[in-house]
Amino acid sequence: MKKRNQNISIEQLYLQNKDKVYGFLLLHIKDSFLAEDILQDIFIKLLRKNSKEKIHDVESYLFVMARNTIIDYWRKAATNHRIKKEFLQNIINDNTDYIDPFETSEQQTAVDNSIAKLTPQQKKVFTLYRDKGLSYKEIAIKLNLSRNTVRNHMIASRKKVKEYVARHNLLNIVLIITQVMPF
Numbered sequence: 001m002k003k004r005n006q007n008i009s010i011e012q013l014y015l016q017n018k019d020k021v022y023g024f025l026l027l028h029i030k031d032s033f034l035a036e037d038i039l040q041d042i043f044i045k046l047l048r049k050n051s052k053e054k055i056h057d058v059e060s061y062l063f064v065m066a067r068n069t070i071i072d073y074w075r076k077a078a079t080n081h082r083i084k085k086e087f088l089q090n091i092i093n094d095n096t097d098y099i100d101p102f103e104t105s106e107q108q109t110a111v112d113n114s115i116a117k118l119t120p121q122q123k124k125v126f127t128l129y130r131d132k133g134l135s136y137k138e139i140a141i142k143l144n145l146s147r148n149t150v151r152n153h154m155i156a157s158r159k160k161v162k163e164y165v166a167r168h169n170l171l172n173i174v175l176i177i178t179q180v181m182p183f
Contacts, residue, residue: 010043010046010047013043013046013058013062014043017058017059017062018039018043020059021039021042021062021063021066022035022036022039024063024066025038025039025066025069025070028070029070029073034073038066038069038070038073041069042062042065042066042069045065046058046061046062046065110164110165111161111165113164114160114161114164114165115127115157115161117160117164118157118160118161121143121153122153122156122157122160123157124143125139125143125145125150125153125154125157126153126154126157126158126161128142128143129154136150136151136154
């Protein structure tokens with residue numbers, strides 16, 4: 001591999017550039033383990049690239065590879081976050097196609113218990129939306145509230161319901177584990 005008219009091995013390149021590239025990755029990703037993995041991937045790609053063509057400025061090439069990898073990482077992370085958010089939204093809205101009959105009654109009980117803990121206004125808004133299928137605008141008209149207030153009540157109530165159900169399901173998992181593996 002050539003850099004500035006000198007023959008340098010991949011090991012030498014790694015030793016000369018690993019700290020700078022790692023620091024750059026860590027600055028943008030904020031996860032040391034992931035930054036180390038990406039650093040290794042970059043040097044493996046560089047090694048493969050070396051057998052195909054010559055690279056004139058390896059250090060610049062490494063940082064371009066690091067930048068592109070960071071962009072790919074954040075793009076995938078955003079997509080994964082969006083997918084998870086949509087999935088959780090579908091669960092809250094009961095829009096899932098598959099419902100496990102063994103979990104339905106427990107989950108419904110957890111949801112009902114969480115709704116009972118909402119403020120009276122949040123409970124009205126949440127049930128009108130979920131059970132009656134009314135839009136935010138229709139709920140706002142029916143309860144004489146602004147659409148934004150309805151939206152805020154829905155955000156707060158969904159968060160409370162989701163947290164309660166998550167705690168309830170986690171508790172069930174812990175109970176099952178302790179029954180299977182007594183201490």
